[in-house]
């Protein structure tokens with residue numbers, strides 16, 4: 001595991017050595033110190049929320065930081081473990097309805113870091129005994145809209161709540177973000193399926209049959225509408241003035257409104273503008289509408305400073321970056337053909 005680099009992200013490492021929270025987050029730390037994180041208005045979130053924050057993302061675009069500003073999430077130090085569910089790329093099994101008691105009694109934590117810098121996260125020094133992946137879900141945040149698995153922190157927390165049957169908590173948390181409830185809309189059908197499962201195996205089974213189904217539908221569309229399929233014209237999830245589709249099914253929403261609504265201070269930043277410019281550059285899409293090549297200098301519109309040029313398979317997983325590489329998803333690798341043997345995610349990116 002690579003060491004945290006100097007500069008960004010070093011705050012939290014110093015904390016680990018001193019054993020004290022750094023001064024820049026002490027106040028919010030204190031603010032969130034009541035039972036389940038009472039915020040500055042004295043309101044508390046009913047369940048404990050926590051995060052390890054590696055300061056790798058633009059604070060204006062970072063959902064974890066926003067939750068911290070709201071006083072509903074507590075920052076954890078490197079070296080501190082968490083008793084509740086830890087929704088993390090380091091998980092080995094998926095969140096399931098049977099996790100509900102742990103969620104309600106001990107809470108949920110996430111790892112606030114950049115997707116491109118996961119190898120800098122000292123996973124062995126964080127986490128806990130209940131680390132979990134999330135099953136297939138599609139991001140609705142303005143940075144990674146339409147990308148499967150790549151949720152931001154608030155979406156990951158909300159997904160966990162929804163899967164264990166606490167849609168009320170998911171809704172409450174997401175309602176702090178102008179785009180937030182879109183996440184529940186976009187994933188409504190799938191979340192209901194997961195909610196009806198029991199253990200992690202049953203969630204995996206449900207996920208696999210969903211993935212097989214969408215793959216089959218994509219093949220049928222290709223067979224029946226060669227050259228005349230909206231799906232084949234590009235990633236409609238990520239273009240303006242098209243209906244938003246989830247796995248080829250229109251949700252009726254329009255991406256224009258999603259990109260333009262509210263939260264200017266969070267998202268109308270240089271980063272997002274760069275991200276949008278990237279759409280105008282040369283891009284290609286696979287049969288499921290995911291971006292599979294990017295022009296040499298295009299930016300990735302991810303939170304944080306993710307600068308890799310990535311290639312996605314038909315399910316939205318990274319299969320190539322600048323140099324030829326393989327991506328390990330959980331315990332298995334995804335080939336450049338997009339075969340996915342196991343649909344857990346990105347424990348390691350081997351570049």
Ligand SMILES: C[S@@+](CC[C@H](N)C(=O)[O-])C[C@H]1O[C@@H](n2cnc3c(N)ncnc32)[C@H](O)[C@@H]1O
Nearest residue numbers: 062063087088110111133134151152153156303
């Ligand atoms: C990589 S960070 C990026 C956060 C982003 N900067 C933001 O604004 O929230 C997202 C975190 O959410 C959780 N997460 C998101 N998608 C996940 C998934 N599919 N499985 C497990 N954890 C996931 C993990 O804790 C992960 O580290």
